[in-house]
Amino acid sequence: MTTVLMVAHGTDGDVAPVIRIGAELQRRGHRVALLTHARYSRRTRAAGIRFVAVDTVAADADSQADGVADLNSIGERTDLAAVRDYYERHGFGAQLRFECRALRRLHRPGETVLVGLSLSCLSVLTAAELLGAPAVCLAASPHHLAVLDRAAAEYAEIFGTGVDLVRAEFGLPGIADWVSWLGSAGTRIGTWPAWFDAAGARAPDGVHLTGFVLGDEDGPAAGPLPEAVTGDAVLVAGSTGALSSARFYRSAVSAAVATGRPVIVATRSPELLPDPLPSGVRWFPHLPFREVVPQVAAVIHHGGIGVSARALVSGTPQLILPSGFDRPDNARRLAAVSLAHWLPQSSWEPDAVLRQLDAVLARGRVTLPQPLSQPIDAVSATADVVDAL
CATH class of the missing domain: 3.40.50.2000 (Glycogen Phosphorylase B;)
Incomplete structure (x- = not known):
């Protein structure tokens, strides 16, 4: 039996597929825990997965209401100081520290796999170094992988000081090469099919392509739909x-x-x-x-x-x-x-x-x-x- 520790940040499109994957791993007999936003507590627990909140519902709502300075802007924004201020304002360092400590607490030596999303896997990559555990990065679309090398300098400017401070607390050195570090997970998975990959710039060699993971597939039927849902709408x-x-x-x-x-x-x-x-x-x-x-x-x-x-x-x-x-x-x-x-x-x-x-x-x-x-x-x-x- 393996302990699978998963970390996911973002919207339903980011988190719901991770819950489905975690539920399948749980069904196979593994111990699975998910660190994610408080708003996914009920959904995660309903899937039989151990849930660890990385924030509160109020703090999550506050950060979403505070503009759109999130990871989806990486690689596109020029006002990096504003993005850095956004993350500092919403406690990036404290959250990273909390996630790393939680991963260390839940880790079982020799039988743990760490799983994170390609754009928000900072705690997973840090914990992988600290614990000597294998790391898996999931990417939901080809662009999620394509942007990483271009965005490395922005990550360094936005997150560098905070990440290095947390790493130092765990006895790890500062990050000298962000391009290499962001791509350091031993396993990378692209959750899209081969035909979608071939329709544009292809994924790097070594990425496992597994197909679209529909986050809304599991769960009971919704019951009667609103009358407004018609075939001509x-x-x-x-x-x-x-x-x-x-x-x-x-x-x-x-x-x-x-x-x-x-x-x-x-x-x-x-x-x-x-x-x-x-x-x-x-x-x-x-x-x-x-x-x-x-x-x-x-x-x-x-x-x-x-x-x-x-x-x-x-x-x-x-x-x-x-x-x-x-x-x-x-x-x-x-x-x-x-x-x-x-x-x-x-x-x-x-x-x-x-x-x-x-x-x-x-x-x-x-x-x-x-x-x-x-x-x-x-x-x-x-x-x-x-x-x-």
Whole structure:
């Protein structure tokens, strides 16, 4: 029996797949613990996984409300001092120290594997050195790996002092080469299929590609869906975090309304929506995408890998309005194999968005061509890689 210690930060698209992978490892007889945000306590425990909160619900909400200076901006921002101030303001050093101590406490010598996300694996990499345990980094999209080398200098400027202070407390030297250190995990897993990898710049050699891990797949059925969920409706879905903008919702809602169809908007950030909402638009803070996405005529979304994969699996036509980080790359890859339409942020004018949405609706349901189908269970395939350690 192996002890698998997992660390995950971010939104549902980041954390939910980790919970599914952890649940599969737990089912196989391993001891699994997950260090993540307090808001995932119930979901983690329901999966049978030991839960360790890295924050409080209030602190998490406060950090999300404090702008968008998070890891999704790495590699793109020029105001690094503002990003560093953001993390210092929200206790980055204290959280890193807490995570490292928790990993050390839960570690069992000779039988522990550490698992983290490629962009937020600072505690996992530090603990791997401290404990001599193997480290696995999970990447949810190709861009998550591609950006690491370019972002190393930014990590050093934003996190360097704080990371070195924590490492010194554990008797570890400061980081001299951030490029090498960020890529130092012995095992790297990309949770996307080979066809998606081939649709753009390929993953580095040695990365295990296991397929899309749908974070919303497990759990009981949602029960009766709202009456607004109909076969002719258009669903507008942004990020579950603070990663979508008011302009995204204005552009998407305007185009959806112009089709004359009923419109459903799912977001936890109603302050970003047009006020008042146009007639025929229904807002929900949360919807069960596993049941809803297959029912609607089309989905307009921000390009997150989770909702992209859900639309693919559901055969639901999708229009992607991506901004920042991996989202444009995800959109370009799907468009390259004719599985989605997309528009860059510079083209989000109402008429342009409407033309793309009309094209998406005219196409109808999407079927993955046989060469693109995913023949393996991505959760099991990912767990197999961890099992091998």
